[in-house]
Amino acid sequence: MFRSLRRALCTAAAALLLPLGVGLGLGLPATAHAAGAAAGSAGAGYWHTGGRQILGAAGRPVRIAGINWFGFETGNHVVHGLWSRDYKSMIDQMRTLGYNTIRLPYSDDIFKAGTMPDSIDFSGGKNADLQGLNSLQVMDRIVAYAGHDGLKVILDRHRPDSGGQSALWYTSAVPESTWISDLKALATRYRGQDTVIGIDLHNEPHDPACWGCGDPSTDWRLAAERAGNAVLSVNPDLLIFVEGVQTYNGVSGWWGGNLMGVGQYPVRLDVADRVVYSAHDYATSVAQQSWFTDPAFPANMPGVWDKYWGYVFKQDIAPVWVGEFGTTLQSAVDQKWLSALVSYLRPTSAYGADAFQWTFWSWNPDSGDTGGILKDDWQTVDTVKDGYLAGIKAPGFPASGGDDGGGGGGGGGTTPACSAVYAVSSDWGSGFNAQVTVTNTGTTALKSWKVTWTWSGSQKVTNMWNATYTQSGSSVTATNADHNGSIPAGGSTSFGFGGAPGGGSAPSVSCSAA
Numbered sequence: 001m002f003r004s005l006r007r008a009l010c011t012a013a014a015a016l017l018l019p020l021g022v023g024l025g026l027g028l029p030a031t032a033h034a035a036g037a038a039a040g041s042a043g044a045g046y047w048h049t050g051g052r053q054i055l056g057a058a059g060r061p062v063r064i065a066g067i068n069w070f071g072f073e074t075g076n077h078v079v080h081g082l083w084s085r086d087y088k089s090m091i092d093q094m095r096t097l098g099y100n101t102i103r104l105p106y107s108d109d110i111f112k113a114g115t116m117p118d119s120i121d122f123s124g125g126k127n128a129d130l131q132g133l134n135s136l137q138v139m140d141r142i143v144a145y146a147g148h149d150g151l152k153v154i155l156d157r158h159r160p161d162s163g164g165q166s167a168l169w170y171t172s173a174v175p176e177s178t179w180i181s182d183l184k185a186l187a188t189r190y191r192g193q194d195t196v197i198g199i200d201l202h203n204e205p206h207d208p209a210c211w212g213c214g215d216p217s218t219d220w221r222l223a224a225e226r227a228g229n230a231v232l233s234v235n236p237d238l239l240i241f242v243e244g245v246q247t248y249n250g251v252s253g254w255w256g257g258n259l260m261g262v263g264q265y266p267v268r269l270d271v272a273d274r275v276v277y278s279a280h281d282y283a284t285s286v287a288q289q290s291w292f293t294d295p296a297f298p299a300n301m302p303g304v305w306d307k308y309w310g311y312v313f314k315q316d317i318a319p320v321w322v323g324e325f326g327t328t329l330q331s332a333v334d335q336k337w338l339s340a341l342v343s344y345l346r347p348t349s350a351y352g353a354d355a356f357q358w359t360f361w362s363w364n365p366d367s368g369d370t371g372g373i374l375k376d377d378w379q380t381v382d383t384v385k386d387g388y389l390a391g392i393k394a395p396g397f398p399a400s401g402g403d404d405g406g407g408g409g410g411g412g413g414t415t416p417a418c419s420a421v422y423a424v425s426s427d428w429g430s431g432f433n434a435q436v437t438v439t440n441t442g443t444t445a446l447k448s449w450k451v452t453w454t455w456s457g458s459q460k461v462t463n464m465w466n467a468t469y470t471q472s473g474s475s476v477t478a479t480n481a482d483h484n485g486s487i488p489a490g491g492s493t494s495f496g497f498g499g500a501p502g503g504g505s506a507p508s509v510s511c512s513a514a
Helices: 086-096 135-148 176-189 220-234 303-315 334-345 383-388
Strands: 049-050 053-055 065-067 102-109 151-159 194-198 239-243 275-282 320-326 357-362 419-426 432-440 447-454 459-464 467-472 476-479 492-498 509-513
Touching: 065 151, 086 135, 086 432, 086 492, 102 357, 135 151, 151 176, 176 194, 176 220, 176 239, 220 239, 239 320, 275 303, 303 320, 303 334, 320 334, 334 357, 334 383, 383 459, 432 447, 432 509, 459 467, 467 492, 476 492
Parallel strands: 065 102, 065 357, 102 151, 151 194, 194 239, 239 275, 275 320, 320 357
Antiparallel strands: 049 053, 419 432, 432 492, 447 476, 447 509, 459 492, 467 476
16 A cells, blocks of 8 residues: 555576585685674574563674665565676675675565576676576575675565565465465574574565454464464574554554554564564655654654554564665655654664664665665665664674684784775776775774875865764875774774775775774
């Protein structure tokens, strides 16, 4: 009712269920987060809930600050953009930009025999290790590489088939039994792979789906209990993400965005501390809602969010994850909406992980009514859109899924140390973009870092992401953002910036750490 179709449908096919194996030959970069992070690190191991927070295996709070990368749910049966880039470079860029989690939508079509992924470019060595793989095997590679980069993954059952979204969790062609068996298959497939922290059971239930009405054919809360318990029966370590509905007691909102029934009718699972409630929220580029024309807008929005889903967090009932929110940012209303929502979700600098969880829609530029963090070339970052999210980004997690292959810091001391590498990613004469990679070369974790350089010409920084900066003449000092100051021994992070004019040579850079 309130949504236009925003996932571009292409063509193709996906896959037979095969066990997730080792030895994937990922060709992991030296800049991946150190996989030998201490077991007590925030985010290490499997996660559980405690009140309104999500906790790592050691009981330390974590914050999901992620991105949606869609495509497995479409006729391509694989994440989009692989027709332009290597999947590893995309995941590396997500990490560089400060996203720590990937939500991967899929449809049940990927479980069908004979279905293969479509529109993957293998030229020039791109995606070479994906050749001949079915969709589930490609998903394995993405999960494994994300884990080595220190990112977590949430699997999202987005649609019963690639033809489109469904109001209920089942259709005549894909019954509830298939939905549950496929969820169990995924849970079994990634058992023991703690990169996959949980499953979003079904995307955007909407009318006639209800919450707490008691009709087993339409009561989404009861269906979520059946599916959640089925998942936990084969993989009890996973989080179960449960979206809202559209209408509760006659009050309607966004598809999947109405959690008003949770207070009276919570989801009950056989394994304690596994439920995370999820809401979706959008701006006028997706559809109009009454609150956008309220004379009090945007000051009215915290009250709207409190009513629909925020109370679940504020009353310490359970964690709340805003699994989708996005906009083209083309209207002033949408700009005010996003600014207000980011503030409502709680800045990491003020609240740490005691905050709302989130994954932005979307990484992909081919989302018709929101656009993405990437522009249409699948390379350039929309720095304005990404910039809105800077204050709610959060630290990454320890790498998982293999040996770190690191060589240690040498010398055996504990003095913080770092190095920096400056690389121009594009230059069009009148301007340029560059990326600086900061690596912890010591043997102890960094708390903060600072990179300095001096240009030989008249270049000026025009904008910067994932760091703050000052410039005096030709000398620039860049300091870590709140979310990426901490770097484990052997790990790395990056920041980027735009500058003008182009045509200059790369300067020497120095790095200092604390």
